[in-house]
Amino acid sequence: MSSPNDTSDSKQDIISLIGSDKVKHSILREDAMLSSTLKSIASGNFADSKDSIELPSMSGPVIEKVIEYMNFKGKLLREGREGDNTEVTAEKFENFNIPTELSLDVLLAADYLNI
């Protein structure tokens, strides 16, 4: 989910988010830029690396949830822009759920990332 598998995706611009577990979680740059915080970090002069962003305060599962959300949102926006039928994605998005035990951490992460 967090790492795109197909070849078409791999050609696209992808960045990695690194959480407290030090695992790299991949996401399309376009989707990541939905977060104004990630956008500022990625475009800032002091970014160590343009291709990976460290978020040490977030655990792996939280980052995965955040990426899942941004993937859905990005896809919906793209489909809407291109005039495609958004119904299928919207329906899947309705089933997007946040595990109760993660909800507070996700809230914090979303608050920080401004999404």
Place this chain on the structure above:
Amino acid sequence: MYRSRNRNRGNNIKGPNSALTQFLQEEGISADSIKQRWLDTHPIENEEEKSSDQDDVKEGEENEQNIAIIEESKSLETSVDLLESSDEDEGSKDDQNASRISRTRRLRKLIDNADSDEEEYHASESPTVPLFRNAKDPETVAKKRERTKKLIHGRKKRRKRAANLLDQKGEEIPTLQQMALSVISKNISTWETDNNNDKFLFTHLRDVLGGISLENLNRLANALSKNRALNDNTLQLFLKTDLKSLTFYDCSKLSYEGYKTLVIFSPHLEELSLQMCGQLNNEALLYIAEKLPKLRSLKLDGPFLINEVTWIKFFETMKGKLQEFHVSNTHRFTDKCLSSLLENCHLDLVSIGFSRLDSLFNYAILPQYLVNENFHTLVIEYPYNEEDVSDEVMINILGQIGSTLKCLVLKQCDELTDSMVVNGMSAFLGGTDGINNNLETLVLEAVDQLTTDSLVYFFSQISLPSLKTCSLSRCIEVGDDAIIEIFLNSAKDSLVKLNLNSLKNLTAKVFSVFKCDKLETLDLGFVRCVDDVTIGTICNQNLSLQLVDVFGDNLITKDANIRQGVKLLGRQSDSI
């Protein structure tokens, strides 16, 4: 036969199709009446139809196709669908029924034209419906099932859309923060009752929330209040020592011990708003006064346990500190309490609000004490005796603080007349040059003696370039000219929220000049003149408009041309 299930109840309980049913009932449209009308206008075919009708009844009882019909009527449950199913019932008849089918289609068109929010009929409506159809044919049954499934799905979607509309949520994608908050609020009551996790949870919550933004903290308070989940346990979430401002929207489950804990752990609070604080008692109020040295703003709703003596003691303690005081929904706030408030705190008071205070009568005392030159908010709502808030009292008050007011709210002050507007508002709100740069909120609701003339005078005399919120809701004597004058005033460039609810004298012409660039929210409920064309014009002329309340505007139909980005709330044809 038609919707008999609901009709037999003999009440107005709303079912899934109640709006359509209600509308048809109100307009006197029923399948029988339409049939009768059509028969009356087509007497030649009349006799033939009668005989075929009788045949239908007999045949219908024996017909095996009933299985299919029942299935369909269960899923559709609308008058039109029943017409349609009867259409299919007749499918077993020979060609002489062709004319009858076309008649049914015409009837269906009649009803569709009258009102239809059930788009699904069109899917089933086909000009090439075969006259002979075998209900046992598995293909037909499967098709019907498929169609029923689609209808149910469509209905679910519409229901969700309508629910979102009522919650003022757009169809836009929710933010992750909103989704997380909704999970938290759904589960918070479960967490509370789970004693095993209790300690862990609250420790965790406090650890986590230590770093959360104030905005989300307020949202969490909102979510808790909405679920009636704010109690002494969940209160711990908000015990932050650096907290300066706190609003609880539903404190009904907070005990007086909870208030004391709050005060001890958040000693730097400056602004405190406690709504529905029915358990706030004398001891807790005095505790608040003693232990919050920086408190300058207190807004209480429903503090009915606090007695007169305690109020007086509280104001004495708060002398020199209290700048904002709003109180509502208590019968124990008396004239003596008001005197004490004014005597002790009048020098610092810049904002006061009184709403639904059944033991407060002496509003006439206000003018002499309101002397702070920065006084900005005055709220008087639902006085127990309407004559207590008279023109004279209001003119005197406005004479004292009119020029600095940012917010003036007068609700259900029935005694007020045009004199207050002309001799009070017009005279004292304008200053010397007729421009008031301070006033941001002007609410004159249910002041039913106000007329068009005085408001025309006010809005033509005083320029209000900062006015953001204006409400003339239920001032039922107000007509077109007053509203046109608002649109000619400089307020038109700053207005964000406008409430014209129940102004029944307005006509459509008033909206032709309606152009407010910043207007986002508009309430046109029960302004009967608003129709499809008018609402289209309003949406096109006001480019920032996002939400329009149109409850009771039955001339607005589903055909209204609404600009994208505008939500209509309360349109009859949106009912589910």
